[in-house]
Amino acid sequence: MRYCFGVDIGGTTVKIGLLQEDGTILDKWEIVSRTENEGEAILPDISEAVLKKMEERCIQKAEILGIGVGVPAPVTEDGVVNGSANLGWKYKEVKKELEGLTCLKVKAGNDANVAALGEMWKGGGEGEENLIMVTLGTGVGGGVIVNGKILTGAHGAGGEIGHICVNYSETDSCGCGNHGCLEQYASATGIVRLAKQKLQTFEKHTVLREKTLSAKEVFDAVKAGDEAAKEIAVQFGEYLGWGLANLAAVTDPAVIVLGGGVSKAGEILISFIEGPYREHAFFANKNVKFVLAKLGNDAGICGAAKLMMDDI
Amino acid sequence: MRYCFGVDIGGTTVKIGLLQEDGTILDKWEIVSRTENEGEAILPDISEAVLKKMEERCIQKAEILGIGVGVPAPVTEDGVVNGSANLGWKYKEVKKELEGLTCLKVKAGNDANVAALGEMWKGGGEGEENLIMVTLGTGVGGGVIVNGKILTGAHGAGGEIGHICVNYSETDSCGCGNHGCLEQYASATGIVRLAKQKLQTFEKHTVLREKTLSAKEVFDAVKAGDEAAKEIAVQFGEYLGWGLANLAAVTDPAVIVLGGGVSKAGEILISFIEGPYREHAFFANKNVKFVLAKLGNDAGICGAAKLMMDDI
Numbered sequence: 001m002r003y004c005f006g007v008d009i010g011g012t013t014v015k016i017g018l019l020q021e022d023g024t025i026l027d028k029w030e031i032v033s034r035t036e037n038e039g040e041a042i043l044p045d046i047s048e049a050v051l052k053k054m055e056e057r058c059i060q061k062a063e064i065l066g067i068g069v070g071v072p073a074p075v076t077e078d079g080v081v082n083g084s085a086n087l088g089w090k091y092k093e094v095k096k097e098l099e100g101l102t103c104l105k106v107k108a109g110n111d112a113n114v115a116a117l118g119e120m121w122k123g124g125g126e127g128e129e130n131l132i133m134v135t136l137g138t139g140v141g142g143g144v145i146v147n148g149k150i151l152t153g154a155h156g157a158g159g160e161i162g163h164i165c166v167n168y169s170e171t172d173s174c175g176c177g178n179h180g181c182l183e184q185y186a187s188a189t190g191i192v193r194l195a196k197q198k199l200q201t202f203e204k205h206t207v208l209r210e211k212t213l214s215a216k217e218v219f220d221a222v223k224a225g226d227e228a229a230k231e232i233a234v235q236f237g238e239y240l241g242w243g244l245a246n247l248a249a250v251t252d253p254a255v256i257v258l259g260g261g262v263s264k265a266g267e268i269l270i271s272f273i274e275g276p277y278r279e280h281a282f283f284a285n286k287n288v289k290f291v292l293a294k295l296g297n298d299a300g301i302c303g304a305a306k307l308m309m310d311d312i
Numbered sequence: 313m314r315y316c317f318g319v320d321i322g323g324t325t326v327k328i329g330l331l332q333e334d335g336t337i338l339d340k341w342e343i344v345s346r347t348e349n350e351g352e353a354i355l356p357d358i359s360e361a362v363l364k365k366m367e368e369r370c371i372q373k374a375e376i377l378g379i380g381v382g383v384p385a386p387v388t389e390d391g392v393v394n395g396s397a398n399l400g401w402k403y404k405e406v407k408k409e410l411e412g413l414t415c416l417k418v419k420a421g422n423d424a425n426v427a428a429l430g431e432m433w434k435g436g437g438e439g440e441e442n443l444i445m446v447t448l449g450t451g452v453g454g455g456v457i458v459n460g461k462i463l464t465g466a467h468g469a470g471g472e473i474g475h476i477c478v479n480y481s482e483t484d485s486c487g488c489g490n491h492g493c494l495e496q497y498a499s500a501t502g503i504v505r506l507a508k509q510k511l512q513t514f515e516k517h518t519v520l521r522e523k524t525l526s527a528k529e530v531f532d533a534v535k536a537g538d539e540a541a542k543e544i545a546v547q548f549g550e551y552l553g554w555g556l557a558n559l560a561a562v563t564d565p566a567v568i569v570l571g572g573g574v575s576k577a578g579e580i581l582i583s584f585i586e587g588p589y590r591e592h593a594f595f596a597n598k599n600v601k602f603v604l605a606k607l608g609n610d611a612g613i614c615g616a617a618k619l620m621m622d623d624i
Contacts, residue, residue: 074596077459108544131468144562147389147463151458154442157596158458164558165592168480178592230318247562250456252465279488280477284386284469 003059005050005067005104006310008111008300009033009042011086016049017301018057021065021156021309027053028301034149038079039088047081047101065093066105068308070114074156079108081156089111090140111300113150113159115259116143118303124257124295132244133251133293134161136262138213139175140183141191144251149249149310162187166243187261188215193233202228233272241276248277248285259293315371316621317362317379317416320612321345321354321421327363328361330369333377333621335434338423340613351400359413378417381406382426382612382618386468391420393468405624422586423612425462425471427571427605428455430615433607436569443603444556444565446473448527448574451487452495452502456563461622463563474499478555499533500527500574506544514540531577545584553588560589560597571605578604 001020008015010033017028031049034041052065056061071094073084079095092109107115116133118126125131131150140162144151151158154312162183163176170180172193184190192213199208206228211217220228244256256277263269270290278286295302313332316321319558320327322345333544343361346353349497353501356373362379366372383406385396391407400407407421421429428437428445441460447453454473455462463470474495475488482492496502504525523529556568558579568589575581582602 098538128466146458146463146470147461147531149459151463153458154440155564155567155596157594160561160594160596163561163594165554166480168478168554176594178594228427242477242480248557249472249475250470250559250562251463252467252470252472254466282469282472282475282488282490284467284472290459 002063002065002066003307006301006303006305006308007046007069008114008304009046009068010036010105010111013074013295014046015040016046016053016303017298017305018053018304019302022254023302025298025302028298033087035086035088038090039084042087043094043098044139045102047098050102050104061104064104065312066107066308067098067102068114068304068306069098069106069108070111070304071108075108075110075152075154075189077152079106081108098234105308105312107311109150109304109307110143110156110159112141113143113152114303114307115299116159116257116303117306118295118299118301119257119259119293120145121149121306122240122302123299124259124291125255128254130251130253131255131257132161132247132251133257133259133297134240134244135260136186136258137190137260138188140187141260144253150307155175161243161247164246166239172208172304182243186236186243186262189312190214190234191218191236191262194235198228198232202231203227215262218266219268223268226234226239231299237272238276239274242280244283245277245280245285248288249282252285254287255289255291257291257293259299263292314377315619318547318613318617318620319358319379319381320426321381321383321399322423322456323347324356324382326354327609327613328365328618329610330356330365331614331617335614335617336444337614338609338612345399347398349400349578350402351396351621354399354532355406355410356413359410362414364418368579373416378419378620379410379414380426380616381410381418381420381424382616383420384423386461387422387464388421388468389464391418393420398526407422417620417624419623420466421462421509421616421619422455422468422471424453425455425464426615426619427611428457428471428569428615429462429618430607430613431605432457432460433618434614435611436571436603437567440566442563442565443475443567443569444559444563445569445571446552446556447572448498448500448570449572450500450501453572456559456565458563462476462619463474473559476555476558478551487571494551494555498548498555498574502603503527503530503574505546506547510540510544514543515620516540527574528577531580535580549584553585554592556585556591557592557594557597560600561594564597566598567601567603569603569605575604
């Protein structure tokens with residue numbers, strides 16, 4: 001049996017997993033992401049954690065296939081990051097530096113793309129080789145998997161699903177500076193934005209006025225039959241469904257996996273997205289399956305490990 | 313030296329090329345596409361043409377790497393077509409049938425995707441491995457190349473660029489049944505549609521009133537300084553530029569190649585697309601190069617040959 005490390009670097013913590021070749025997670029733990037001084041300690045900390053774990057479990061270097069790493073930034077095919085705001089990194093040769101530190105083989109990719117690969121391997125997209133994963137969190141991230149491989153793109157920025165335009169007449173700005181990005185309607189913050197707008201014009205009673213607005217409160221209210229909440233969910237579903245129909249026309253997936261915090265609302269989420277999707281999708285793409293992500297926080301370490309093993 | 317056949321099947325003619333491994337076209341010719349009786353003669357005709365050419369040039373089977381084929385329909389990875397309106401085909405196992413007829417190795421792909429591969433290999437995208445080609449003809453077709461390979465998708469329908477939505481409030485229908493597809497604004501017929509709309513409200517003099525409207529007349533008038541024509545071109549560029557910015561956010565190309573009949577307008581076309589593209593593109597994709605296709609009608613046979621050789 002051989003092993004592999006999957007590493008998911010976030011702005012607050014680094015998740016690390018020790019996996020078997022077959023994807024079984026033998027161990028997982030977190031270390032703090034030390035982002036001060038341009039995040040210079042992050043890779044050395046990961047190296048130390050990995051080497052310590054090998055010692056602890058008496059695993060030899062020859063038994064380790066390598067380390068897969070997910071980074072919150074575009075990552076080129078050769079493992080270079082040109083800046084990550086969340087980590088404080090400027091130009092960083094992730095693969096080269098971590099290989100130097102550990103003497104293990106390293107492969108790095110964008111965290112959202114890597115999570116998509118994880119969901120393909122062991123999660124909601126298991127058994128499929130062509131999928132889109134959309135991560136509905138604070139922002140909207142995502143990954144496109146084509147023939148079992150991440151669509152990385154020329155600058156490592158493939159799969160930036162949150163920044164396709166779904167409303168050409170939007171006047172509010174997205175965090176990226178553009179207007180009408182999917183992220184403005186389908187992220188947790190986007191749903192709150194839609195809710196605030198709705199409450200300004202909605203004249204009947206709604207439980208949402210009594211709550212601190214959040215994506216969770218909105219979908220809880222939908223489940224309780226609240227009318228205003230349903231209208232917000234319909235808007236959310238229209239934007240996301242239509243946006244995904246556009247993506248599907250280009251990438252032709254077999255399945256679309258919905259993940260991230262917002263997806264914890266469950267199957268009801270799909271019910272709002274599927275209708276608009278099937279209405280607007282190109283005929284060849286109408287029968288795409290929608291599924292919820294299954295791996296939760298493990299998608300990153302799992303996909304990172306898979307990314308590395310695919311590179312052997 | 314070994315050889316390869318590149319075949320580009322169209323609704324009227326089949327273009328066939330005999331190529332060297334290095335992409336040099338040694339010979340090219342056309343045969344009629346016999347689409348009657350559900351197009352049953354098309355593959356046997358191609359087989360006959362190919363075998364005759366080998367006899368004529370005294371080329372042995374061992375010297376032929378195979379036959380690459382572009383088909384005007386979605387084609388799955390294993391060479392199956394589920395209907396092509398242009399050819400009269402219903403379900404057709406292109407690869408299997410043509411291999412049976414010729415005893416040569418066959419690889420088939422969608423014609424627009426195959427043309428994109430041709431432009432990557434020997435045309436406007438030479439030297440790049442990640443590109444989008446958009447073919448502005450009667451419709452809008454296209455292909456996405458990722459790491460040097462066609463993005464085929466789960467149903468062989470990848471790269472259907474013409475059917476992403478670029479106007480969510482459009483009421484006119486696209487040929488596909490949807491509303492607001494890129495094809496409704498950026499194809500030759502789409503440009504004529506925009507021109508007709510413009511002439512209804514444009515009150516000053518324009519040479520376009522004296523012409524039979526066509527995409528060529530519009531761009532000729534733009535070059536002659538006609539104000540109405542320029543406004544039409546600006547609209548065309550807005551829709552296409554914004555649509556391509558959306559595509560780029562997902563596929564992250566290094567270069568975008570513009571082909572098809574409309575692209576014969578030349579560099580001036582790019583001047584109308586680049587501005588809106590760079591305004592709306594996600595930051596990582598802003599510096600994409602725009603180039604014109606170079607291979608013209610040879611893109612299909614060239615790309616088909618490349619498709620086959622990549623499969624060896």
